[in-house]
Amino acid sequence: MSKEPVAVTGIGQTHHVAARRDVSIAGLVREAAGRALEDAQLTWADIDAVVIGKAPDFFEGVMMPELYLADALGAVGKPMLRVHTAGSVGGSTALVAANLVAARVHRTVLTLAFEKQSESNAMWGLSLPIPFQQPLLAGAGGFFAPHIRAYMRRTGAPDTIGSLVAYKDRRNALKNPYAHLHETGLTLEKVQASPMLWDPVRYSETCPSSDGACAMILTDRTGAARAPHPPAWVHGGAMRSEPTLFAGKDFVSPQAGKDCAADVYRQAGITDPRREIDAVEMYVPFSWYEPMWLENLGFAEEGEGWKLTESGVTELDGDLPVNPSGGVLSTNPIGASGMLRFAEAALQVRGRAGEHQVDGARRALGHAYGGGSQFFSMWLVGAEPPAV
Amino acid sequence: MPGPSTGPSGPSTGPLREVAIVAFGQSDHVRSSAETSEVEMLMPVLHDVVSRTGLKAGDIDFTCSGSSDYLAGRAFSFTMALDGVGAWPPISESHVEMDGAWALYEAWVKLLTGEAETALVYAYGKSSPGDLREVLTRQLDPYYLAPLWPDSVALAALQAQALIDAGLTDQGALAGIAARSRTAAEANPHAQLRGAVPAGDPVVAPLRTGDCPPIGDGAAAVVLAAGDTARRLCDRPAWIRGLDHRIEAHALGVRDLTDSPSTRLAAERAGYFARPVDTAELHAPFTSQEVVLRRALALDGPDGAGVRINPSGGALAANPVMAAGLIRLGEAAARIQRGESDRALAHATSGPCLQQNLVAVLEGETR
Numbered sequence: 001m002s003k004e005p006v007a008v009t010g011i012g013q014t015h016h017v018a019a020r021r022d023v024s025i026a027g028l029v030r031e032a033a034g035r036a037l038e039d040a041q042l043t044w045a046d047i048d049a050v051v052i053g054k055a056p057d058f059f060e061g062v063m064m065p066e067l068y069l070a071d072a073l074g075a076v077g078k079p080m081l082r083v084h085t086a087g088s089v090g091g092s093t094a095l096v097a098a099n100l101v102a103a104r105v106h107r108t109v110l111t112l113a114f115e116k117q118s119e120s121n122a123m124w125g126l127s128l129p130i131p132f133q134q135p136l137l138a139g140a141g142g143f144f145a146p147h148i149r150a151y152m153r154r155t156g157a158p159d160t161i162g163s164l165v166a167y168k169d170r171r172n173a174l175k176n177p178y179a180h181l182h183e184t185g186l187t188l189e190k191v192q193a194s195p196m197l198w199d200p201v202r203y204s205e206t207c208p209s210s211d212g213a214c215a216m217i218l219t220d221r222t223g224a225a226r227a228p229h230p231p232a233w234v235h236g237g238a239m240r241s242e243p244t245l246f247a248g249k250d251f252v253s254p255q256a257g258k259d260c261a262a263d264v265y266r267q268a269g270i271t272d273p274r275r276e277i278d279a280v281e282m283y284v285p286f287s288w289y290e291p292m293w294l295e296n297l298g299f300a301e302e303g304e305g306w307k308l309t310e311s312g313v314t315e316l317d318g319d320l321p322v323n324p325s326g327g328v329l330s331t332n333p334i335g336a337s338g339m340l341r342f343a344e345a346a347l348q349v350r351g352r353a354g355e356h357q358v359d360g361a362r363r364a365l366g367h368a369y370g371g372g373s374q375f376f377s378m379w380l381v382g383a384e385p386p387a388v
Numbered sequence: 389m390p391g392p393s394t395g396p397s398g399p400s401t402g403p404l405r406e407v408a409i410v411a412f413g414q415s416d417h418v419r420s421s422a423e424t425s426e427v428e429m430l431m432p433v434l435h436d437v438v439s440r441t442g443l444k445a446g447d448i449d450f451t452c453s454g455s456s457d458y459l460a461g462r463a464f465s466f467t468m469a470l471d472g473v474g475a476w477p478p479i480s481e482s483h484v485e486m487d488g489a490w491a492l493y494e495a496w497v498k499l500l501t502g503e504a505e506t507a508l509v510y511a512y513g514k515s516s517p518g519d520l521r522e523v524l525t526r527q528l529d530p531y532y533l534a535p536l537w538p539d540s541v542a543l544a545a546l547q548a549q550a551l552i553d554a555g556l557t558d559q560g561a562l563a564g565i566a567a568r569s570r571t572a573a574e575a576n577p578h579a580q581l582r583g584a585v586p587a588g589d590p591v592v593a594p595l596r597t598g599d600c601p602p603i604g605d606g607a608a609a610v611v612l613a614a615g616d617t618a619r620r621l622c623d624r625p626a627w628i629r630g631l632d633h634r635i636e637a638h639a640l641g642v643r644d645l646t647d648s649p650s651t652r653l654a655a656e657r658a659g660y661f662a663r664p665v666d667t668a669e670l671h672a673p674f675t676s677q678e679v680v681l682r683r684a685l686a687l688d689g690p691d692g693a694g695v696r697i698n699p700s701g702g703a704l705a706a707n708p709v710m711a712a713g714l715i716r717l718g719e720a721a722a723r724i725q726r727g728e729s730d731r732a733l734a735h736a737t738s739g740p741c742l743q744q745n746l747v748a749v750l751e752g753e754t755r
Contacts, residue, residue: 003501003502003503056457056463056464057458057485058458058463059463060530062530063456063457063458063523063524063526064456064738064739065527065530067527067528067635067638067739067743067744068527068528068529068530068638070635070638070744071637075635076635076636076637077636077649077650077653078634079632079633079635080744081484081490081493081494082484082485082486082490083483083484083485083494084466084484085482085483086464086467092482096482096494099498099500099501099503100497103497103498103500103501104404105404105497125463126463238480239480239482240478240479240480241451241470241475241478241479241480242475242476242477242478242479243471243475243476244467244468254478255477255478256478259477371464372467374467375481
């Protein structure tokens with residue numbers, strides 16, 4: 001028999017900042033979960049299971065922190081699953097939770113992802129020690145910059161494209177009260193004059209390091225019928241992985257990303273993503289990844305992604321708004337960043353994105369990636385229930 | 389078929405799909421595997437388990453693993469292990485930072501949705517590079533408990549003493565559990581401790597050396613398949629009739645350490661109490677924890693008399709952290725496949741003093 005349709009009826013997130021010194025890890029996650037329950041007008045007792053995700057445990061220095069968080073998330077006496085798929089984890093966590101409803105194992109599931117990066121130093125946490133890796137890299141930027149340069153060389157994109165993305169996303173973040181960075185005085189010139197960190201990635205083209213959490217309530221048709229606000233419906237979801245390094249790997253446009261998007265579009269009946277999708281929340285930790293992912297996800301032909309950015313198509317009032325929330329460039333609690341993309345896509349089709357609402361958004365894509373451009377998770381959500 | 393989660397909060401409609409364990413493989417579990425990387429430890433196990441089904445790596449629809457960065461001592465340690473799978477062309481894949489039993493749970497759910505027909509589940513853990521007792525203190529409440537560094541043996545000893553104080557066991561009975569487990573392990577070529585070991589000196593009273601699991605490195609893998617695919621891949625699939633897991637409060641002070649309500653609830657949801665099993669593979673790293681689990685699962689009652697407990701030797705014979713729970717499911721399934729069991733319970737645990745527990749009920753078709 002067919003899968004149970006899955007609805008998102010509650011979304012909550014924290015006000016993301018560099019350091020939430022006023023709350024414990026438990027306090028942080030409970031804040032997001034409480035807001036999601038409030039949005040869905042449910043209580044802890046309505047939750048059948050909890051699926052939690054975060055990136056490496058070293059970021060907070062707590063091994064398997066879900067054990068300690070069981071009480072704070074109302075999970076005592078319930079099933080609790082902990083997902084970890086690197087940077088894509090926020091998205092993967094939501095998909096694991098969605099499958100619990102789709103398989104009719106549970107009716108209503110709380111899913112949550114978080115990172116409290118102020119507890120340690122994420123950049124050095126991501127710089128693997130000898131003997132695992134040569135001591136050549138400083139953080140994720142050091143890993144991804146060469147692939148950005150490969151993209152620029154391949155496509156001949158003008159040097160300024162990255163700064164356009166950063167300037168757009170940081171301005172979108174001004175409309176999002178939960179975003180970490182609210183840079184009111186930012187100009188394009190300031191982005192372009194900011195210090196070079198990993199050529200060609202400048203300081204203002206790099207994601208911040210944030211403390212934050214994101215939570216969603218996923219439920220079945222019965223739950224959706226009782227929801228106080230319009231739900232978002234899951235029309236497709238998929239994960240794909242490929243190895244970190246191998247001869248022939250295309251770091252600029254990884255096959256796993258293409259396959260993952262193709263699977264999601266097939267499930268959702270999308271044949272022309274550029275025309276049929278109204279808003280995209282994609283994982284862009286370094287500005288240039290917007291044009292790169294536009295191509296990888298099938299919104300532009302190979303080599304053409306930067307033209308969409310340059311012509312303003314991806315602006316909030318453009319033809320294909322990308323990262324209306326301000327994206328990872330404005331908010332990056334790593335473990336939660338993927339779920340924030342998924343949640344922001346859902347907010348758009350629910351019409352509840354506030355000032356950064358895309359007019360008439362009916363179908364939106366949430367995208368996350370992680371590791372060495374090797375782990376991908378995506379979902380496509382719609383304002384209408386999927387055809388069963 | 390009894391569903392995994394019926395009742396008030398259970399599913400609204402619909403029979404679930406039949407899913408079975410069709411193959412199980414594991415490494416030899418050793419005190420130290422310093423000579424091999426995680427990938428080198430894992431690859432032979434993966435090749436073995438997949439070849440048992442006649443499938444090729446590319447035929448597997450979904451892959452899910454369980455492991456811990458804290459054991460490996462590096463972030464994203466599972467990304468390298470993926471090299472052991474051969475994820476090219478790209479695969480549909482996920483990972484839990486939990487024992488592999490929970491990776492199996494995620495894969496089982498994936499098969500129930502109908503999105504996959506087969507799944508590869510694996511888990512691995514190398515405890516040898518660090519001091520496991522110290523490492524495991526890092527999974528405690530970081531504000532109130534972890535700063536005190538109470539280690540895993542000390543916490544298990546608190547639980548054992550609570551059982552003794554309540555008159556539920558004594559050191560003789562615990563030694564009996566240790567002896568039974570390691571004697572059983574004589575027939576298990578993968579076990580780390582085989583044959584009787586002396587009770588030894590107290591490690592943390594009242595637990596003696598013999599009450600504690602060996603510290604070691606190892607890996608395990610299973611293949612899951614749905615419906616007729618399972619029948620095609622295996623002569624006697626071990627059907628997962630029920631699978632559920634539950635977590636308890638973290639603070640030991642608010643728990644009754646002599647009981648395991650989460651195990652009992654998971655077992656109820658998995659349909660375990662509907663009729664007797666003939667085999668129980670319990671993930672009890674300490675002898676005293678088997679006492680707790682037997683109580684929760686009513687294995688000491690009249691129905692428990694005919695139950696073979698831990699014929700593999702259990703975690704007292706080999707306890708590769710992050711894989712030991714998955715091994716319980718694999719061992720139970722392997723007995724069903726060999727025709728040595730018709731209905732078996734398999735259990736996995738995580739966290740201090742059995743905080744989180746998973747129960748599976750496996751059955752072979754009537755011959």
